[in-house]
Amino acid sequence: MKIMDEFKEFAMRGNVIDLAIGVIMGVAFAPIVSTLVDNIIMPPIGYLLAGIDFSSLAVAIPTPTDPVLIKYGLFLNAVIKFLITAFAIFLLVKGINHMKKPKPTVAAPPTPTEVYLREIRDLLAKRQMGAV
Template sequence: MGMLQEFKEFAVRGNVVDMAVGIVIGAAFGKIVTSLVSDVIMPPIGWLTGGIDFSDMKWVIRAADNSNPAHKIPEVAIAYGSFINSIIAFVILAFAIFILVKVVNKLYTKAAAATPAEVALLTEIRDLLKSR
C-alpha cells in the first residue's frame, strides 16, 4: 500500500475528524476562559488586593534606555504578573474540563445502566460470534 493511500485512510478516519473538531472547540473555549480570567475574575482580585493589577507586575532586569535615539535599548523584564494570570487561567480551565468530564461520565454511566437485559445478552452473543 502506498504512502498516499495510507495517509488518505488516516486522514478520513472518524477519530481524526473528531480530534480536529475538539481542537477547534478547545481553542475557542480557551479564549473564553482567558476572557473570564482577565475581564471577570482578576478585577475583583485586584480590588481585594488594593488595586493591584497582576498583568502589569514585572521584575525589571535592565531599564529601557532611550537617551540615544539611534540606539534605543528596550527594557528587559520578567513579567511574572502575566505568568500569575496564566496560572489562574489554567486552573480555571482544568477545573472546567474536570467538571465537563465528570458530567459526561455520569451521563455515560446512566446510559449504560439503562440498557435492557435482553439487549445486553444479544450484544454479548454478537461479540462472541465475532470472535470466532
C-alpha cells in the same frame, strides 16, 4: 496508493476526529476564558490584594540603556487562564462521559445447558450435605 488508504483509515478513526473537534472547541473557548479571567476573576482578586493589577506586575532589571522587564504578572494571568480552561474542559468531558455511560444490559436467559448444569450442581451439593 497504499499510503493514501492508510492515511484515510488513520484520519477516519474516532479518536482523531474527537481530537480535531477538541482542538477547534479549545480555540473557540480561549477568548471566553481570557475575558472571564481578565475582566471578572482578576479584578476582585487584585482588589482583595490591595488593588494589585496582576497584568502590570513586573520586575525591572537595570541595564545601561533601558530596563528589562520580567512581566511575571502576565505569566500569573496565563496560568490562571490555563487552570480555568483545564477545569472547564474537565467538566465538559466528565459531562459527555456521563451521557455516554452504557445502559445496563439485561442478562440473557440461561441456555438449556446452563439450566441442566445448575441442576446437576445443586443435586451434587445436596448429596454432599446428606453424606456429611
